[in-house]
Amino acid sequence: MTSPQKTRTRDRPSRPGTAPADGRAPARPAMRGRRRLGKAARRVMLNVAGLLVAAVTLLPILWMVSTAFKPEKEIFSLTPHLLPAHPTLANFGSVMSGKVIGISYWTFFRNSLIVTVTSVVLASLISLLAAVAVARFRFRFRTSYLIMLLIVQMLPQQALVIALFLDFRSLNLLDSLTGLIIVYTSFALPISIWMLRNFVATVPKELEEAAAIDGAGPARIFWRILFPLVAPGLVATSVFSFIFAWNEFIFALTFLGLDQQKYTLPIYVNYFFGRGGAAWGSIMAASITYTIPPVLFFVLVQRRMRGGLFAGAVKG
Amino acid sequence: MPYLLLLPSVIAIGLVLVWPTIQIGLLSFQIYGLPQVSGAQPSQWVGLSNYAAVLRDPEFWLSLRISLIFAAVVVILTLTTGTLVGLLLNRLGGKMAAFVSTAALLAWATPAVTASVIFFWLFDPDGGVVDWTLSKLPHWLVGSTNWAGFNWTTSALPAYTLLTLILVWQGFPFVAVSVLAGLKTIPAELHEAARVDGAGPWRVFWRITYPLLKPIFLVLLLLSVIWDFGVFTQAYLITGALGNRDEYNLGIYAYAKAFQLPPSYGLGAALAVILTIILLIITVGYVRASVRQGATA
Numbered sequence: 001m002t003s004p005q006k007t008r009t010r011d012r013p014s015r016p017g018t019a020p021a022d023g024r025a026p027a028r029p030a031m032r033g034r035r036r037l038g039k040a041a042r043r044v045m046l047n048v049a050g051l052l053v054a055a056v057t058l059l060p061i062l063w064m065v066s067t068a069f070k071p072e073k074e075i076f077s078l079t080p081h082l083l084p085a086h087p088t089l090a091n092f093g094s095v096m097s098g099k100v101i102g103i104s105y106w107t108f109f110r111n112s113l114i115v116t117v118t119s120v121v122l123a124s125l126i127s128l129l130a131a132v133a134v135a136r137f138r139f140r141f142r143t144s145y146l147i148m149l150l151i152v153q154m155l156p157q158q159a160l161v162i163a164l165f166l167d168f169r170s171l172n173l174l175d176s177l178t179g180l181i182i183v184y185t186s187f188a189l190p191i192s193i194w195m196l197r198n199f200v201a202t203v204p205k206e207l208e209e210a211a212a213i214d215g216a217g218p219a220r221i222f223w224r225i226l227f228p229l230v231a232p233g234l235v236a237t238s239v240f241s242f243i244f245a246w247n248e249f250i251f252a253l254t255f256l257g258l259d260q261q262k263y264t265l266p267i268y269v270n271y272f273f274g275r276g277g278a279a280w281g282s283i284m285a286a287s288i289t290y291t292i293p294p295v296l297f298f299v300l301v302q303r304r305m306r307g308g309l310f311a312g313a314v315k316g
Numbered sequence: 317m318p319y320l321l322l323l324p325s326v327i328a329i330g331l332v333l334v335w336p337t338i339q340i341g342l343l344s345f346q347i348y349g350l351p352q353v354s355g356a357q358p359s360q361w362v363g364l365s366n367y368a369a370v371l372r373d374p375e376f377w378l379s380l381r382i383s384l385i386f387a388a389v390v391v392i393l394t395l396t397t398g399t400l401v402g403l404l405l406n407r408l409g410g411k412m413a414a415f416v417s418t419a420a421l422l423a424w425a426t427p428a429v430t431a432s433v434i435f436f437w438l439f440d441p442d443g444g445v446v447d448w449t450l451s452k453l454p455h456w457l458v459g460s461t462n463w464a465g466f467n468w469t470t471s472a473l474p475a476y477t478l479l480t481l482i483l484v485w486q487g488f489p490f491v492a493v494s495v496l497a498g499l500k501t502i503p504a505e506l507h508e509a510a511r512v513d514g515a516g517p518w519r520v521f522w523r524i525t526y527p528l529l530k531p532i533f534l535v536l537l538l539l540s541v542i543w544d545f546g547v548f549t550q551a552y553l554i555t556g557a558l559g560n561r562d563e564y565n566l567g568i569y570a571y572a573k574a575f576q577l578p579p580s581y582g583l584g585a586a587l588a589v590i591l592t593i594i595l596l597i598i599t600v601g602y603v604r605a606s607v608r609q610g611a612t613a
Contacts, residue, residue: 046404050412053401054419060485061422063445064434076443126324133321145322147603152333154599156546158567159588162574162581163336163343166353186332189325247427249549254575266429273433274557280437291430298425 068092068284075281091281095289100282101272103260105289108268115177115264116245119184123241124234127189131196132226136205146194153190157250165254175259183251188241195240199233200226239301243294265290337592343585349578366586375561376587379569386476386565387545390483394540395533397484398491403521405492406499417496420489428486432553435482439468472563475555482550487543491536498529531605538602542595566591 062082067075068091070084098104134142164183165174173179203226211221252267263271269290272283344366351357370376401420405413426434439446442465450463468474502525510520526533548567555563558572570591574584 043409046407047409047412049404050408050416053404054416057416057419057423057485057489060431060434060438061426063438064430067437080443080445080448126328129321130325133318137318139318142318145326149329150603151596151599152329154542154595154602155333155337156567156588156591156595158546158548158571159340159585159592160333160336161571162584162588163339164332165575166343166581167336167339169353182328183332186328189329193325243425247429249429249552250571253552266427269429269433270553270557273436273553280440280443283433284437287430287433291425291427294427295422295425298421 064284064287067280068288070281072281091285092289095282095286100279101260101275105268105286107261108263108265109289111177111262112246112265115180115184116242118181119188119245120238120241122181122185123188123192124238126185127192127196127237128200128227128230128234130189130193131200131230132222134193134197135200149190149193157187161250161254164251168255174255175257175262176255177262179255180248180252180264183255184241184245184248187248188244191240192237195237196230196233199230199236203229236301239297242297246294340585340588340592343582344589346582348582348585349580353579353581362582366582369583370586370590375564375569378562379564379566382472382476382564383545383566386479386547387541390480390487390544391537391540393480393484394487394544395491395536398488398536399495401488401492402495402499403525405496417489417493420492423485424489424493426486428549429553431482431486432550435478435485436469436554439478441465441467469554469556470560472560475560475563479547479550479554482554483544483547487540491540494532494536495529498532499525502528534605535602538598538605541598542602545598546591546595566594 066083069087069089071086071088071090074081074084074086094100096105098107133139134146168174168179171179173182207225207229208221211225216224247266248264249266249270252264253270256262256264256267260268260271269283269286272279272286345361345363346352346366347360347362352359401416405417408416423431438444441447447463447466450458450466453463466474468478506524506528507520510524515523546567547565548571551565551568552558552571555568558564558568558576561572564572566587570584570587573587574581
């Protein structure tokens with residue numbers, strides 16, 4: 001019973017001190033000790049720096065969350081506290097019911113959802129077709145087309161919005177979700193095509209050729225072979241389009257004028273924010289609910305995020 | 317066959333991105349305001365007079381200067397912070413690195429509107445926590461300004477300081493993650509060899525890390541310049557929805573000229589063309605950097 005304990009205690013004396021295990025004689029113990037200390041100190045310093053970076057980065061988000069759960073008295077307290085002393089859901093309640101501006105949060109949520117989901121589906125379909133063309137065929141203007149995508153993606157929205165406003169005005173597409181869907185779909189295309197192109201290129205051509213020999217038509221090859229294999233890539237690019245459409249500000253701001261029933265969430269938050277009256281608890285509650293979907297999707301595809309933004313620069 | 321597959325994307329991009337760009341060019345040579353929109357008057361071709369008016373306008377030069385200085389400051393700070401955090405992430409242990417990069421991911425994922433609203437509230441003169449903190453700190457540290465109730469958004473310098481913080485906060489994670497991904501491709505022996513030869517961290521970075529990651533830094537630099545020079549949403553929200561004329565950057569100025577009553581789409585278009593040309597020059601650099609890496613192969 002006691003023998004294992006005994007052996008352990010007997011082993012112990014050799015461990016601390018000048019570990020002879022590495023074969024070298026304990027020649028300069030002072031120097032070794034200092035080096036080990038330096039290493040430990042450096043690790044502590046690195047970890048402190050890490051904590052500091054994380055704290056500074058998280059502070060604004062923490063403050064948003066904590067404000068949203070604070071009752072009004074605490075929000076304007078003369079000595080602000082990081083955490084609410086009496087957390088409350090009242091701010092969320094007044095946002096959901098639309099107590100502050102007369103329209104419920106869900107109206108704007110629905111608008112944003114319609115615009116975003118429709119443009120994501122359309123953009124995915126269109127860019128998949130284009131990606132197949134670029135990845136599977138060699139044709140004239142192929143390089144020009146790819147370069148055109150890179151350039152077009154950099155056009156400033158503040159410039160385009162002037163012309164598109166006038167166009168959509170004459171087409172009666174202002175104050176409508178359809179107008180936004182058209183814009184968001186088109187703007188999502190360049191990055192989507194760039195990203196999807198790499199996914200399509202990784203599907204071995206032999207699979208398709210084998211299916212063709214077996215007598216499958218192009219539509220069948222596409223749906224049965226290419227589509228399932230490219231699906232993960234499609235999910236990643238969809239998240240990109242989703243985040244773009246969900247966050248987009250300038251077109252929605254310009255196209256959606258006085259008809260508040262049509263506002264998407266960012267315009268609603270801006271309107272809420274611009275009204276003054278300092279309803280910070282409610283504004284933060286609205287901001288949190290607006291921010292959760294893109295953050296969730298972001299976490300979902302964080303690895304691909306960099307790849308997509310680098311689409312033009314690094315071969316995937 | 318390939319052309320048929322490309323057709324939908326070409327139509328969509330052509331109609332919503334390319335054609336409006338051409339229209340902006342055409343509009344910039346016209347007088348185009350409410351009478352023309354309603355059809356009461358035909359549009360009037362005026363040659364280069366919109367451009368002449370813009371170049372004579374001191375507000376244009378002010379907005380251009382704000383855009384240039386702001387972009388330079390934000391790009392330098394974002395790249396420096398991002399690179400330092402990337403280097404740090406590379407040396408941290410697994411759990412700590414995951415924690416720091418999750419925090420960075422949250423900042424990165426926060427939409428522009430949310431980030432602006434949060435920082436506006438943090439820096440609010442009535443009840444904002446930053447003014448409160450600054451007012452509690454000793455004068456020798458924070459200067460003799462009366463920080464209690466200090467308004468950050470009503471004049472250009474504080475407003476753009478606040479905007480700089482927002483954009484660095486949102487922008488550094490992308491740089492950090494990109495630099496980290498690049499660092500993982502550098503064989504550890506290279507750094508070790510340099511360290512054994514007695515090179516300090518500063519020397520190791522400039523002699524080994526930087527040259528090897530140069531392509532990544534080039535792309536990060538160009539993308540940051542494009543994003544920060546053309547920033548709209550955050551600037552619009554922080555500078556008070558077009559309310560403060562001396563706080564316009566170039567993009568906001570173009571937008572305000574075009575849409576503020578009475579709208580002057582021609583002048584706005586001329587400004588938009590200038591903005592687009594500046595950004596396209598940077599973009600050409602970006603495309604060339606990409607093509608050189610064989611990305612269009």
